[in-house]
Amino acid sequence: MPLIIKDEYPEKLFRKDGKRLDGREINELRPIKMEVGVIKNADGSAYLEWGNNKIIAAVYGPREVHPHHLAKPDRGILRVFYRMATFSVFDRKRPAPGRREKEISMIIADCIEPLLFLELYPGTSFEVFIEVMDADGGTRCASTTVAALALADAGVPMKSLVSAVAVGKIDGKIIVDLSGIEDKAGDADLPIAITWYNEEISLLQFDGNMDLEEMNKFLDLAYEALKNIHQIQLDTLKSKYLKLQEETSNPNHKNDNKGE
Amino acid sequence: MMDVKRIISKIEKDYILSNLKKEERIDNRGLWEYREFQINSDLIASAEGSADVSLGDTRIITGLKYDVGAPFPDLPDEGVCTVMAELLPIASPLFERGPPDEQSIELARVVDRGIRHADCVQTKKLCIKEKEAVYILFVDMYVINYAGNLIDAGGVSALTTLISAHIPEGIWNEEKHETEWTGKYFYGQDIVNELPFVLTYGKIEDIIFLDPSLPEELVCDGKISISVTENKITSIQKSGSATFSIDEIKMLGNKSLEFGKKLRKELNLLQYLAKTK
Numbered sequence: 001m002p003l004i005i006k007d008e009y010p011e012k013l014f015r016k017d018g019k020r021l022d023g024r025e026i027n028e029l030r031p032i033k034m035e036v037g038v039i040k041n042a043d044g045s046a047y048l049e050w051g052n053n054k055i056i057a058a059v060y061g062p063r064e065v066h067p068h069h070l071a072k073p074d075r076g077i078l079r080v081f082y083r084m085a086t087f088s089v090f091d092r093k094r095p096a097p098g099r100r101e102k103e104i105s106m107i108i109a110d111c112i113e114p115l116l117f118l119e120l121y122p123g124t125s126f127e128v129f130i131e132v133m134d135a136d137g138g139t140r141c142a143s144t145t146v147a148a149l150a151l152a153d154a155g156v157p158m159k160s161l162v163s164a165v166a167v168g169k170i171d172g173k174i175i176v177d178l179s180g181i182e183d184k185a186g187d188a189d190l191p192i193a194i195t196w197y198n199e200e201i202s203l204l205q206f207d208g209n210m211d212l213e214e215m216n217k218f219l220d221l222a223y224e225a226l227k228n229i230h231q232i233q234l235d236t237l238k239s240k241y242l243k244l245q246e247e248t249s250n251p252n253h254k255n256d257n258k259g260e
Numbered sequence: 261m262m263d264v265k266r267i268i269s270k271i272e273k274d275y276i277l278s279n280l281k282k283e284e285r286i287d288n289r290g291l292w293e294y295r296e297f298q299i300n301s302d303l304i305a306s307a308e309g310s311a312d313v314s315l316g317d318t319r320i321i322t323g324l325k326y327d328v329g330a331p332f333p334d335l336p337d338e339g340v341c342t343v344m345a346e347l348l349p350i351a352s353p354l355f356e357r358g359p360p361d362e363q364s365i366e367l368a369r370v371v372d373r374g375i376r377h378a379d380c381v382q383t384k385k386l387c388i389k390e391k392e393a394v395y396i397l398f399v400d401m402y403v404i405n406y407a408g409n410l411i412d413a414g415g416v417s418a419l420t421t422l423i424s425a426h427i428p429e430g431i432w433n434e435e436k437h438e439t440e441w442t443g444k445y446f447y448g449q450d451i452v453n454e455l456p457f458v459l460t461y462g463k464i465e466d467i468i469f470l471d472p473s474l475p476e477e478l479v480c481d482g483k484i485s486i487s488v489t490e491n492k493i494t495s496i497q498k499s500g501s502a503t504f505s506i507d508e509i510k511m512l513g514n515k516s517l518e519f520g521k522k523l524r525k526e527l528n529l530l531q532y533l534a535k536t537k
Contacts, residue, residue: 039405041317052305063353086400087400088306129348136305
């Protein structure tokens, strides 16, 4: 059920008890739930619920490149397609992909590419499709996080995972993981992603204004939050293999391999 | 990747066919048996109604959005309900990106017609002010995984979405000449009357069967989709190169009414009405 009938924002973004509108502390993440292997047809897939965000990502590849002229003879290519469902936002989104979706697709591709060994896959492409089914702020960060998980689920060799989160400023205070309302009504928004093999920043955007001291605080807060998100990603992947191990070590398990 | 192929080998086709001749299916179903339906409703917070429907491995997520606009001149006191479908590239290696192709348009059209001609959505109740403002409902279906028979899964998905609807109530302000929000909602039970179900049959040679799975869809000569309400047939779509005899159509009409009743009872879609606060 939508909380608001009109697309308008409250004047204050903190409650009287000092907590945020949804009851969080300033450095608290929304509840995050991840799952891998949600799409049977795909080579790899993942589902992410992050607050009210609900995002599905699927990976196909390495496979032949369409159109053919995009193929590179010496390396594979990575293509990311970020899309939002028409009903994922307050006002129905037009079905055709817009400029915003194309830009976000590009920055996510740039963010993930350093993780892959594309030189091992000449002439092929990896395609990552990200479908935002429900959006409530921070979808580009959530999409990056879930795309990395889908690639890992597909068994694509990777240097490490990447995790992303947005930090920002509302009513003059620095907070972690902006919700939709905080994003629209707040003063600053800084999405950031860290690739864990070198612990460096691979996605960074900023809109708003900050002084140097604030910037340092943004980065420190984001780093702490990202460690937690990375742990959830790792646990999700591990639990998939633990489940597989359980199933295969059980002598009574049925072999329901559909290929046979 | 699972065994998703564009073309099925001759051997596999013969295997499917010889099984069907014994009234058996490759997934152990009978000829007139559905795969299992799984339904979740109202899962999308941003939508005014939604459903996540699986039919076997086929999965469709549908959401409802609304807009307020001017009515069609020939129907000045009726709202509009439109259905769109998108075959997402995540759903199958057979699907490509890009504008809607024939298959997604057929899916949307068949589901739309099933709903439109069944007295399902009470379009007169979607009128805010005659000739000035009516609700326009958008039922948008997204195919998440493709394993055959999108139409039947889409039909249940669209219907569940409409049933789970919770839409802000608007009234006409004569002075300002615009719609005002009352702060209240109206719900699925206020706009949905009949519950139409669409049933799709595949045909190979002279064998007809319900709910074709993906391999069956790839080898079948054609399909026929029949929408039914409680007692009436409301829409039919034949597709593919198969031909049906008059007796077969009569038989399928009869079976559709029977299976429609069964689905109506088993799925009990009215349990997905939005919880009123």
